[in-house]
Amino acid sequence: MTRFVLAIDQGTTSTRSIIFDGNMRVAGIGQLEFPQHYPRSGWVEHDPEDIWDTTVETMRLALAGAGLGARDIAAIGITNQRETVILWDRETGRPIHRAIVWQDRRTADLCERLRAAGHEGIFAERTGLLLDPYFSGTKIAWLLDNVYGARQRAEAGKVLAGTIDTFLIWRLTGGRVHATDATNASRTLLYDIRKNAWDGELARLLGIPLSLLPEVRDSADDYGVSDRSLFGAEIPIRGVAGDQQAATIGQACFQPGMMKCTYGTGSFAVLNTGSTLVPSNNRLLATIAYRLNGETTYALEGSIFVAGAAVQWLRDGLKIIREASESGRLAGQADNTQAIYLVPAFVGLGAPHWDAEARGAIFGLTRNTGPAELARAALESVAFQTHDLVDAMRKDWQGRDGGKAHETVLRVDGGMVASDWTMQCIADILAAPVDRPTILETTALGVAWLAGSAIGAWPGQEEFARQWSLERRFLPQMPEDIRAHKLAGWRDSVRRTLSR
Numbered sequence: 001m002t003r004f005v006l007a008i009d010q011g012t013t014s015t016r017s018i019i020f021d022g023n024m025r026v027a028g029i030g031q032l033e034f035p036q037h038y039p040r041s042g043w044v045e046h047d048p049e050d051i052w053d054t055t056v057e058t059m060r061l062a063l064a065g066a067g068l069g070a071r072d073i074a075a076i077g078i079t080n081q082r083e084t085v086i087l088w089d090r091e092t093g094r095p096i097h098r099a100i101v102w103q104d105r106r107t108a109d110l111c112e113r114l115r116a117a118g119h120e121g122i123f124a125e126r127t128g129l130l131l132d133p134y135f136s137g138t139k140i141a142w143l144l145d146n147v148y149g150a151r152q153r154a155e156a157g158k159v160l161a162g163t164i165d166t167f168l169i170w171r172l173t174g175g176r177v178h179a180t181d182a183t184n185a186s187r188t189l190l191y192d193i194r195k196n197a198w199d200g201e202l203a204r205l206l207g208i209p210l211s212l213l214p215e216v217r218d219s220a221d222d223y224g225v226s227d228r229s230l231f232g233a234e235i236p237i238r239g240v241a242g243d244q245q246a247a248t249i250g251q252a253c254f255q256p257g258m259m260k261c262t263y264g265t266g267s268f269a270v271l272n273t274g275s276t277l278v279p280s281n282n283r284l285l286a287t288i289a290y291r292l293n294g295e296t297t298y299a300l301e302g303s304i305f306v307a308g309a310a311v312q313w314l315r316d317g318l319k320i321i322r323e324a325s326e327s328g329r330l331a332g333q334a335d336n337t338q339a340i341y342l343v344p345a346f347v348g349l350g351a352p353h354w355d356a357e358a359r360g361a362i363f364g365l366t367r368n369t370g371p372a373e374l375a376r377a378a379l380e381s382v383a384f385q386t387h388d389l390v391d392a393m394r395k396d397w398q399g400r401d402g403g404k405a406h407e408t409v410l411r412v413d414g415g416m417v418a419s420d421w422t423m424q425c426i427a428d429i430l431a432a433p434v435d436r437p438t439i440l441e442t443t444a445l446g447v448a449w450l451a452g453s454a455i456g457a458w459p460g461q462e463e464f465a466r467q468w469s470l471e472r473r474f475l476p477q478m479p480e481d482i483r484a485h486k487l488a489g490w491r492d493s494v495r496r497t498l499s500r
């Protein structure tokens with residue numbers, strides 16, 4: 001039996017397909033970027049056809065690179081940017097509008113109205129989420145209300161909704177399977193994470209017919225087969241998970257108390273809380289880490305919207321670097337006597353502030369402030385935001401873990417972890433070790449493991465966890481008084497940036 005697994009990692013800025021061999025080594029890879037659309041301030045859209053085209057094209061590139069055909073692939077796993085939603089016509093498969101992306105803030109008003117009507121509690125209690133435009137539910141409502149004829153066609157059963165995994169499954173299977181997994185469902189504001197079911201009452205509050213929504217399956221499950229016409233042979237789709245959950249799996253954070261943080265466009269810290277749903281008292285999210293064999297493992301998550309995106313801003317907005325990789329060296333040249341703080345609230349602030357209306361600010365500028373100080377402020381903002389998430393997690397988790405909350409170790413991945421400077425800064429500001437693994441494609445590996453283990457071609461959980469290996473540990477080196485001083489300056493800057 002072949003043991004190659006193809007992982008599709010459909011991210012915010014690019015689509016990647018990676019083929020892993022039976023020893024979990026990369027055999028072939030295809031990656032393509034696609035356009036971002038910003039039709040208005042705070043709005044972010046993707047063309048679903050770009051998402052589909054780059055998916056098929058990168059799959060073909062990965063197969064060609066590995067010198068393999070569809071028959072050599074044992075299974076496909078799909079992991080995806082979460083919360084981003086598409087509505088499409090059931091008959092033609094054509095989207096009725098561009099995808100509304102997770103970063104999009106257009107439903108801030110609707111969230112405010114639901115909050116004002118006193119509904120925040122019921123959403124938090126059942127979904128583990130907060131009323132923020134980040135999540136899919138209000139985006140679906142917006143599409144139904146703003147695309148001509150959408151609501152009527154939806155009520156007549158002619159329209160389907162889905163997150164990116166669902167759209168790709170629908171297209172790959174030639175319109176035969178309308179399904180999602182529990183991790184993606186848990187990001188919609190429509191899914192009761194205790195009962196593991198769509199919630200009719202929440203759907204009514206958002207004005208969304210339940211008939212629009214996909215069937216929810218385990219993260220390792222049968223999602224049908226890719227249509228023969230696409231790659232010359234059918235390939236079973238056996239693993240599906242949101243990208244942050246897939247990274248949690250790829251980092252082998254299977255034990256309660258283990259934590260990973262992924263640094264891409266945004267940054268997402270996920271703490272495994274085991275079979276216990278831990279509601280947050282500190283404005284984090286309770287969410288589903290994975291569901292295997294019908295058993296749900298929960299997590300606490302802290303989501304921040306701008307991490308690597310701050311480096312993109314240094315490159316594309318300020319044009320003070322040509323490549324993201326220059327940012328660490330430049331930050332290292334900064335004048336230490338200047339206390340410059342960048343609060344990168346470019347699209348509002350996520351956890352733990354959840355302020356959709358806040359916008360970015362820089363504090364402490366002097367005549368001597370230059371590119372190096374701005375680069376340092378951008379990278380430090382990633383460390384400070386991580387600190388706020390991890391601090392909130394420690395508080396939520398304390399007392400449930402036999403007093404081990406202080407023993408935080410952060411496993412890191414994502415494009416930004418290439419920056420040694422940033423990783424050291426995070427260790428210093430957290431006052432905790434930061435572990436960078438040998439395999440950095442953890443998101444793709446996580447979903448490949450779901451698919452590969454589902455068909456019995458890959459090792460089980462324990463063996464997979466044993467194979468996780470450390471490339472480098474960053475230990476905190478910053479004196480406590482300096483750390484405390486920096487954090488006080490950060491807190492003050494955030495306070496001055498909040499809109500309310």
Ligand SMILES: Nc1ncnc2c1ncn2[C@@H]1O[C@H](COP(=O)(O)OP(=O)(O)O)[C@@H](O)[C@H]1O
Nearest residue numbers: 011013264265308309311324325414415416419
């Ligand atoms: N050496 C580096 N130093 C700092 N930031 C980096 C470096 N390399 C990449 N990045 C940042 O990492 C992000 C890309 O990471 P990736 O995981 O591919 O993101 P995504 O999955 O969100 O598209 C970009 O925002 C980029 O600015």
Ligand SMILES: O=P(O)(O)OC[C@H](O)CO
Nearest residue numbers: 011012081082102264265
């Ligand atoms: O595409 P990424 O890697 O930036 O991840 C996006 C997240 O899933 C949004 O919740």
